[in-house]
Amino acid sequence: MGAAKVLDWLFPRRCPFCGQVNLSDLPCETCQKTLPWLLGPSARSHVEHIDDTFSALGYRGAVRDAVLAMKFGKKLSRAKPLGVLAAHCAHDHLPEGFDLISWPPLSAKRLRQRGFDQGERLAGEVAKSCGGKATRLFVKEDRPAQSGLADAAARRANVLGAYRLLRAEAVAGKSVLLVDDVVTTGATLSECARVLRLAGARRVCAVTVAKAGVD
Helix, strand or coil: CCHHHHHHHHCCCECCCCCCECCCCCCCHHHHHHCCECCHHHHEECCCCCCEEEEEEECCHHHHHHHHHHHCCCCHHHHHHHHHHHHHHHHHHCCCCCCEEECCCCCHHHHHHHCCCHHHHHHHHHHHHCCCCCCCCEEECCCCCHHHCCCHHHHHHHHCCCEEECCHHHCCCCEEEEEEEEECCCHHHHHHHHHHHHCCCCEEEEEEEEECCCC
């Protein structure tokens, strides 16, 4: 028995939404039928400085629970299947490919507290599906969490100037795909895209696991 099969036997993969044993990285058959999939125009968000933003699911119910369990419950096993969903969303809506795939990172302080960066995990899965690796492009100053700010204007103000590029020359003339867990007001993705545009990025798109504010 190979090492991967032994691990699957000892620690069986589970659906990130209902917890049932599931041999696939996709949701189980039951959840595939009941999840709030975003199809057609509902999958798109209009985010300033970004050419196109698409999301796989509505951020509610079991989807919200799975994302929060990954981020704050340290259920890291959720990251791979959620990242696979983001990858499928990217392939469905943005099939032309990108020079760079990255994510809005946590600040150094938040990373120490949480122990991992969920955006990096998700971006890694998306990049892997394209046969490459995610590239760290940004560093972030420590700011209050966006989740505690309900007002769109407050969210925009909170992230303004929070991100800077590690190497501006690395993005000049490039097409960049940003990956994140949830798009709410789009303030975080917009700020990252603004920084990329200032550095000469040719095209910036984004894909997220979920989108808030949709029925």
